[in-house]
Amino acid sequence: MRILMVCLGNICRSPMADGWLRHKTKQHGLNLEVDSAGTANYHVGKKPDHRMRRLSLDFGVSIDELRARQFSVADFDNYDIIFAMDQNNEQNILQLARNNKEKEKVKLLLNELHPNQNLEVPDPYYGTDANFKEVIELLDHATDAFLFNHQLITKQ
Template identity: 40%
Template sequence: MSANTLSVLFVCLGNICRSPSAEAVFKKKAADQGVIIEIDSAGTAGYHKGAAPDKRAQAVGEERGYSFKGLKCRKVVEQDFEKFDYVLGMDNENVANLLEICPEELQHKVALFLSFGQSKEQEVPDPYYGGKGGFEYVLDLIEQGADDFVQHLKSTQP
């Protein structure tokens, strides 16, 4: 990452549904708002390493105009905590898993994705074992979370 460009890593369990959806949504929302930021996603487990995001997540996201082109699942590595300014977990378990592997001096970078706004929900639930409605609900939460995070970034940048 360049010294002047902020960076964010979205994290869920397998990097197959929620975090790649957050990456796709945030890329579009940040660009639409003129926020320059490096964006990536990863999982705390490497179950789907190298795979494309879940087809159901892609279908729901693409219906709303988001692109998943080029996204591939990967596992979080220790270097991510040095590389990214924000490491945002989709749920409390993801955050706990991140804090277990994050060097103590970098733990301030780890946060819950929905903690930047006024959402009544605190976590983005895992839709993997559900149907289309679950993926749509997750995308609703991610869209609101992305809007809130963009506003947070705009309010904290000089």
Template identity: 40%
Template sequence: MAENEKRRILFICMGNICRSPTAEGIARAEFARAGLDIDVDSAGTEDYHVGEPPDERAIRAAAAHGYDIAGLRARQVTSADFERFELVFAMDRMNLLALQRFHRGIGAAPTLFLGDTELPDPYYGKARDFERTVELARKGVDALIRRLRSKARHAS
């Protein structure tokens, strides 16, 4: 990445209506609070919900914690995303495998957002599962902020 190039981070789940837009919304808000100028986006490995807003339960859970994701719209990941984004995070191993097959060694290699831990899909669950998604995404974003700051300190 060139020194003056803006950092870009992409969060990916299956349909881009629950986990990845939640992570995107939290990252946007928390990066801004932390004074980090980073472009954030999200996408899905599948095209089930392209153009749709996040699941209403995800919107409510995020809003209950002060994050507005209602204006986001689902899209499907493209091969160009691996070149556009510095970091590409999958929410679980199934989507990581799909991304690794799609990636083909060009650009950013996808990794799991929460390290060795998966962010479970709340779609078929209860409201508390969406709350848990917000909690885990917030912890992941906090860890990412620490990592980015540490990397910046070591680079200077």
């Protein structure tokens, strides 16, 4: 299974979701491919935000090797599930879909944790370290829920 995490700039939320899922894939010996992208091209080629990199290490997850890239139509061909961090990015992705099959791949990540509530992962970019930690913990729980919901692990 191939999973793509998507936010706006691909330097905070989506690389952290990517990092958590990669970490858990390795930890549980799962056969998942994980990547991340942004709907905007603001930070293409750059490392994740320095605060997200620093604070993620406190949780034992390194995202230093990740580099921002922009979401493209080809991602519909390359990924089985495309998780948006919020409704604006979900809509941006859906606008690029060429058919209903591609649209069905696009989901809000937090619906894994809170089904059908369409909650959004808050963007911590203009916030404090506490906001980044809150997002990291939320993404930890959401990626656990994904693995459990898809029966890739047996307990959360």
